[in-house]
Amino acid sequence: MAKAGTKGVSRAEREEQILGVAFEEFGLRGHAQVSVAEVARRADISKPLIYSYFGSRDGLASACVRRAGDLLVAGVAAARVDADAGRRALDTFAAIFAVLDDCRHAWSVLYDPTIPRGSDVHALARSYRADLAAMGAEGAADVLRRAGNADPLDHDLLARVWAQSVSAVVTWWLEHPDLAADAMVARCARVLVAMGNPI
Incomplete structure (x- = not known):
């Protein structure tokens, strides 16, 4: 053909x-x-x-990772404006869902565990992941600072909890493709309220 x-x-x-x-x-x-x-x-x-x-x-793989990383980093960066920790967490989820609603595979491309370690593709993906992790850590530090907590280990722990929470929520959503982005935002809002907005 x-x-x-x-x-x-x-x-x-x-x-x-x-x-x-x-x-x-x-x-x-x-x-x-x-x-x-x-x-x-x-x-x-x-x-x-x-x-x-x-x-x-x-x-080709790097071009795909670059597209995914640019979209996710820009989306999360734009969401980091609310001073309230709960609202900021929800805005971050909403930004990620908005990106994935338009570009469903962005998360899977960026966080693909089969990208070979040591490759240029892996280094590029790791750089974007580090940018996202740094923004999450900054949010975690702000939450603790407002609570009067300056313990660096608490900061490290909360940053890790937040990163794993985001990953779990996104993975769960990708396993339920019938759920719309706005429905996921509402679901996250309910869960955060039920938890007392701890993040």
């Missing part, structure tokens, strides 16, 4: 087409299971065209 080729399609459009397919592949299957051949087949283009755009399989 002849491939679609690039005639009449701009480089930006073709790149977006490839990234859309690759993003879904990496999000659903994980780094270890994705092949350039399958991405090319689904995008109806040739493997050499993908290599000409992204250089390598890792170049």
Whole structure:
């Protein structure tokens, strides 16, 4: 079967087409299971065209990680404005849900455990994860500071609890794809109220 080729399609459009397919592949299957051949087949283009755009399989994977990381970091950064700890936590969840509502596989791409350690893709993903963790740690420090607590170990513990809580909530939502983002925000609000807004 002849491939679609690039005639009449701009480089930006073709790149977006490839990234859309690759993003879904990496999000659903994980780094270890994705092949350039399958991405090319689904995008109806040739493997050499993908290599000409992204250089390598890792170049394609890095482009997907960059997209996921940019979206999530920007979304969470924009949500860190409310002084109230409970409201800020809920705003953070809402920002993450909004990103994933538009780009469902962003979390799976960024937090893919099959990305090989020591690879450029892993280093890039780790950098974005570190940015998100730092924002969470800053929020945790603010909660403790307002409570008059300056214990660095308490800070470290709360930052870890928050990071694991976010991961658990997002993973749970991804396991329930029928639930809309706004429904998840409302669900998180109910849970935070029931817990007394501890985070």
